[in-house]
Structures are given as C-alpha cells and as structure tokens.
Amino acid sequence: MDLVRRLYDRFASLVHELAKFGSVGAIAFVIDLGLLNLCSVVLDLGPLTSKVAATTVSTTFAYAGNRFWTFRHREQSGLRREYFLFFLLNGIALLFGMLTIGFTTYTLNLHDTLSLNIANIIGVGLGTLFRYWSYKKWVFLEATAPIPLELPETGVRQDR
Template identity: 50%
Template sequence: MRLLSTLYRRFSRLIHEVAKFGTVGALAYVTQLATTNLFWYGLGLPELAGQALGTVCATVVAFLGNRFWTFRHRSHSGLLLSYALFFGLNGVGLLIQLACLWFTAAVLGLDGPLARNIAGNVVGVGLGSLFRFWSYKKWVFRAPRQVISRDPGPA
C-alpha cells in the first residue's frame, strides 16, 4: 500500500493530465462523429467535406479542452501560435493513424472491416494519441519556466 501511495504522489500530476487528456479526447471524438454525420446527413455535404469539417470541429474542442483544462497549469504562448502548433501536431497524429492503416493493408495484406478498424481506430488512434499527449506537453502547453535565483544566500 505504501508503494502505491509513493507512486501516486510521484506521478499524480501525470495521472491527472492523462485522465483529463482522455476525457477531452473522448469529447472531441464524440464531437467528430456527431458533426460529421450532421454535415453528411443533415446538411447533405459530400463525404470528404463533411469529414474535414467534422475534424475541424473536433480539433477546436480538443484544443480548448486541453488548453483551458488539461494543461491549464502550464505556460501558454500566444493563442495563435498554440493553435497552429496544435493543428500541426494533430496532422502528425493523423499521419501515424494513416501509416497504421497502410501497413495493415499493404504489408500485412489485411483489408477487411475488422482489420481497418483495429489498425486505424485502435492502434492508429492509440499511437497517435500517445504522440499527441507527449508533443502537446513538449511544444504546445510547456511546463512553466523555473526561476533560478542567482543570490547565493547568507554567507
């Protein structure tokens, strides 16, 4: 029990960030599904346009949730710079997802609905989410700068 308590104290901030990141991601995923289907079936937009607009809506939800809730304790550069970095890193996450789909179909020769969903929506989203979490912490929502005192203190 003591080991668990020690581990929790050591990693509590990371545990809370991961939980919040997952919650925001789930909300963004639901937003993606709802808005894409609204654009397709409610507004009659073509498939690619509906998918692109649904992705943009989900990315906005994810950015706002992560900036103002998940990583609110971290430094924030300008909103425009943060948003540009966020979209760019989401693009890399999407490439990771597409690479998983490509590998499964082209290299492994698996191209059925189950293989596509496992490759893209389980493995690809999982690896892409790991990359996003790491990269958001590193570049978008950086840790606050520590002030180093040059005062040697009392002699």
C-alpha cells in the first residue's frame, strides 16, 4: 500500500494534468468531428477544406481550455506568444489529419463518410500525441517560481 501511495504522490500532478488535457481534448474532438461532418456532408466543402475549417474552430476552443484550466499552474509567457505557438503546433498536428484524410480519400479512393471519420480519428490520435508533448515543451512552460493558488492581497478595500 505504501508503494501505491508513493507512486500516487510522485505522479499525481501528471495524472491530473493528463485528465484535464484529455477532457479538453475530448470536447475539442467532438467539435472537430461535428464540424468536419457538417462542412463535408452538409455543406459539401470537400474533405481537406472541411478538416481545416473544423480544426480551426476546435483549436480555438482547445487553446482556451488548456490555457485557463489544464495548464493554468504553469508559467504564463504572454498571450501572443502562447497563442502563436499553440496554433503553429496545431498546424503541424493538422498535417497528421490532412495526410490520413488525403490518403484515405485520394489514394485509397474511399469517399464515404465512415472512411472520412475513421481517417479523421486516426489523424487526431496521432496529432494528439504530438500536441501534448509540444504544448508542455514550448507553449505552457514550467513555472520558474511557485504560482499561488489564491490571488495576493492588493491592499484595495472593496466596500459592499
């Protein structure tokens, strides 16, 4: 039992961070999948254009969720810098989805909705591995000083 406790103590922050990252990612995935199908099936935009549109919207949601919830305990190195890097790295991760969808549609010649969705799921899975690693490495940096859980006293009195 002592071993389990020590393992939990050692990896608790990582487990919590992964759970939050996964929750934000799951919601972003639903947004991505829904918009991909809306753009592709209903609006008939084409599979790659639909993927870019869906990823743009889901990435915006994911940035807000990860910045203000998943990685809020990490150093904040500037909204512009983080936002730029976040979208740059998501652009790289988008390539995984574009390659799997492009391969499925244009090489395997599978144009049905099920094949599009399976290719999208594979691409999102590969992209997620890259995104988690790259966000921790370049976007949401480790705090150089402990970040307080509560806001510091400002000395300004608020009358009710």
